[in-house]
Amino acid sequence: NAVCMLDPYDGANVIQTKRSIARRVGSTYAYDFLGLLEVGLIQEWENYGGSIPSNVFEAQELIEGEDGELVLGKREIGSNKVGMVAWVAKMKTPEYPEGREVVFIANDVTVQSGSFGVAEDEVFFKASKYARENKIPRVYIACNSGARIGLVEDLKPKFEIKFIDEAAPSKGFEYLYLTDEVYKSLPEGSVNVEKCPEGWAIKDIIGTTEGIGVENLQGSGKIAGETSKAYDEIFTLSYVTGRSVGIGAYLVRLGQRIIQMKQGPMLLTGYGALNKLLGREVYNSQDQLGGPQVMYPNGCTHEVVDDDQQGVASIIQWLSFVPKTTDSPPAVRESADPVNRAVEWKPTPTPYDPRLMQAGTDDAPGFFDKGSYKEYLAGWGKSVVIGRGRLGGIPMGAISVETRLVEKIVPADPADPNSREAVLPQAGQVLFPDSSYKVAQALNDFNNEGLPVMIFANWRGFSGGSRDMSGEILKFGSMIVDALREYEHPIYIYFPPFGELRGGSWVVVDPTINEEKMTMFSDPEARGGILEPAGIVEIKFRLADQLKAMHRIDPQLQMLDAELEACDDTDDSTVIKDQIAAREELLKPVYLQAATEFADLHDKTGRMKAKGVIKDAVPWAESRTYFFYLAKRRIAQDNYVKQLRAADSSLDNNAALDILKGMCSADWEDNAAVLDYYTANDAEITAEISEMKIAAIKAKIAELEKELA
Numbered sequence: 001n002a003v004c005m006l007d008p009y010d011g012a013n014v015i016q017t018k019r020s021i022a023r024r025v026g027s028t029y030a031y032d033f034l035g036l037l038e039v040g041l042i043q044e045w046e047n048y049g050g051s052i053p054s055n056v057f058e059a060q061e062l063i064e065g066e067d068g069e070l071v072l073g074k075r076e077i078g079s080n081k082v083g084m085v086a087w088v089a090k091m092k093t094p095e096y097p098e099g100r101e102v103v104f105i106a107n108d109v110t111v112q113s114g115s116f117g118v119a120e121d122e123v124f125f126k127a128s129k130y131a132r133e134n135k136i137p138r139v140y141i142a143c144n145s146g147a148r149i150g151l152v153e154d155l156k157p158k159f160e161i162k163f164i165d166e167a168a169p170s171k172g173f174e175y176l177y178l179t180d181e182v183y184k185s186l187p188e189g190s191v192n193v194e195k196c197p198e199g200w201a202i203k204d205i206i207g208t209t210e211g212i213g214v215e216n217l218q219g220s221g222k223i224a225g226e227t228s229k230a231y232d233e234i235f236t237l238s239y240v241t242g243r244s245v246g247i248g249a250y251l252v253r254l255g256q257r258i259i260q261m262k263q264g265p266m267l268l269t270g271y272g273a274l275n276k277l278l279g280r281e282v283y284n285s286q287d288q289l290g291g292p293q294v295m296y297p298n299g300c301t302h303e304v305v306d307d308d309q310q311g312v313a314s315i316i317q318w319l320s321f322v323p324k325t326t327d328s329p330p331a332v333r334e335s336a337d338p339v340n341r342a343v344e345w346k347p348t349p350t351p352y353d354p355r356l357m358q359a360g361t362d363d364a365p366g367f368f369d370k371g372s373y374k375e376y377l378a379g380w381g382k383s384v385v386i387g388r389g390r391l392g393g394i395p396m397g398a399i400s401v402e403t404r405l406v407e408k409i410v411p412a413d414p415a416d417p418n419s420r421e422a423v424l425p426q427a428g429q430v431l432f433p434d435s436s437y438k439v440a441q442a443l444n445d446f447n448n449e450g451l452p453v454m455i456f457a458n459w460r461g462f463s464g465g466s467r468d469m470s471g472e473i474l475k476f477g478s479m480i481v482d483a484l485r486e487y488e489h490p491i492y493i494y495f496p497p498f499g500e501l502r503g504g505s506w507v508v509v510d511p512t513i514n515e516e517k518m519t520m521f522s523d524p525e526a527r528g529g530i531l532e533p534a535g536i537v538e539i540k541f542r543l544a545d546q547l548k549a550m551h552r553i554d555p556q557l558q559m560l561d562a563e564l565e566a567c568d569d570t571d572d573s574t575v576i577k578d579q580i581a582a583r584e585e586l587l588k589p590v591y592l593q594a595a596t597e598f599a600d601l602h603d604k605t606g607r608m609k610a611k612g613v614i615k616d617a618v619p620w621a622e623s624r625t626y627f628f629y630l631a632k633r634r635i636a637q638d639n640y641v642k643q644l645r646a647a648d649s650s651l652d653n654n655a656a657l658d659i660l661k662g663m664c665s666a667d668w669e670d671n672a673a674v675l676d677y678y679t680a681n682d683a684e685i686t687a688e689i690s691e692m693k694i695a696a697i698k699a700k701i702a703e704l705e706k707e708l709a
Helices: 012-024 030-047 118-133 178-186 212-233 248-253 273-279 307-318 352-359 433-448 466-470 473-485 501-505 534-539 543-553 555-566 572-599 605-610 620-647 652-664 669-682 682-708
Strands: 056-065 068-071 084-091 101-107 136-140 160-163 172-180 191-196 201-207 235-241 258-261 304-305 374-376 384-391 394-401 406-410 422-426 453-456 491-495 499-502 518-522 527-529
Touching: 012 374, 012 669, 030 056, 030 084, 030 101, 056 118, 056 384, 084 118, 101 118, 101 248, 118 136, 118 212, 136 248, 136 669, 160 422, 172 178, 172 191, 178 201, 212 235, 212 248, 235 307, 258 307, 258 453, 304 307, 352 384, 352 453, 352 605, 384 620, 394 620, 453 682, 466 473, 466 534, 491 620, 499 501, 518 605, 543 555, 543 572, 555 572, 620 652, 620 669, 669 682
Parallel strands: 101 136, 136 235, 235 258, 258 304, 394 453, 453 491, 491 518, 499 527
Antiparallel strands: 056 068, 056 084, 084 101, 160 172, 172 201, 191 201, 374 384, 384 394, 406 422
């Protein structure tokens, strides 16, 4: 086994003091995270089972040069004067044994409590910009006290007070002023004043020190905008260790993906300040305001960890799903789990845990590679399950549906003595406001991570009660459509066994929203339709229709009908009618079942395929193999389509696919065969695309010459 050797730091006294300061706020000294990352990376290799490469983790610090720009270099640990540090780490991972680069930005809580001043904002901004420009992931390790506050300390012992009544100061004062001597001794521009009998009345205190007031807020706005932009352009992840206050809390939220240490609250205002505002002791800890028990159920925090080593392990695991740059293909790793094995864990008609469908059990493996599936955002929107897993080594986002009853807990507000904790039940297979938002949020995250997505669709519809309508279900449901329309990677919608997709929940995931990227499939035992069969029968196969069917099919009723028609005697006809009514009553239950079955036959996979609303019927046991070859094919095919459209801007997606189809000698509907063709003929396809590019350029030149002539 490899052993991680960490060289001891020089200047142990300074370092130990800084470590103690970090521990007091429940965190780890910023520079020690490099050691934790190396240990975590070695553990990741051990879990993977491969031999650990040499120099598995190397980091260079981003240090501000004389021109103000950040340059790669090294300096003595603890010599930084700015409370923000950043590194570019080269990490050799199982997906990228040759190495990948990641930017890490961290608050140094030992410098002015990790507060954000102008200098800190600049380091953060430039390091984040470096990550964007190089299209590499950016991880922010947050432990801070918000925007730095301060006063002009030099002026504190120098100002005077003009009281209304010198003999009775309690009556108040008119203004603060400086004597003429003091005013003339101050640097020019440090105060704005106007003449008064005593000297100079102070109008504005400006000071000569940068970073004590509103300039810090301006810097905070700058890095907030940068983080929002970074989320759109690259992979962003934040780890909250210790507290994160004000702009610190906003930065981690703007980066969207958050891992929170259980002792790391995210706050806007400290509990002491809130108590003063409320005029009584309402809160007694920061955790009541922004601890994991608040941030995990509300969907801000994706994952909660016990300590910093576990936090670092989660960072490394999350990065393993993400490509090395935004324009790289997915981060595929070799998988020991055969892609052609059957999916043995099977969903049941009764409620079940959808996590088992994906991860499997020790005895019955699930859809994804063994041990690769991990759930995120588990505390929020519990009627939907979000996770990431690997399919034959291909990283994928996964959205599945909770079939069991879950509970949403709305905590009581300590500041309102009349409030009570509310426990709201949420039925399985139904989209609620929180779970709809969760689906949209997850799709946005997956899109920025470059992941293909499996949606195991099993929804009966949206919750449309008055509480959820006022809870903005329409708004959040429509956000799913927006997220799917903008998705740039393949999306596979699959109805698992005994799953169903109905009404509005079908509408928001239909492939026509984004035909280039979305495809729909179904297990033969799944269903799709507008209403459930029992509901359709109530409208389209009512009792009158069922009675007609009885009289058409049942021999006894047919005989009684014939007798009634031939009967002239009133008393006899009454007896026959009574016999008919009794027979109808006897047959009602079975004919209701038959009507329901008739309606159900309209919702089966055969009709869905015949109508072209699904691409194919895929049995659950074979789904792993089917979707592996489809996903692998799409990775190669989408890359060729991208090259073709870059070579000839007049091509749309379908035209580019037609060109590939024309080249391909394999059966176009056989994913494995097409993948083999792509693999064997990559050089020829690339050469053909190059020739097309030359032809397109020549055609453009000819067109320009024609215009000039």
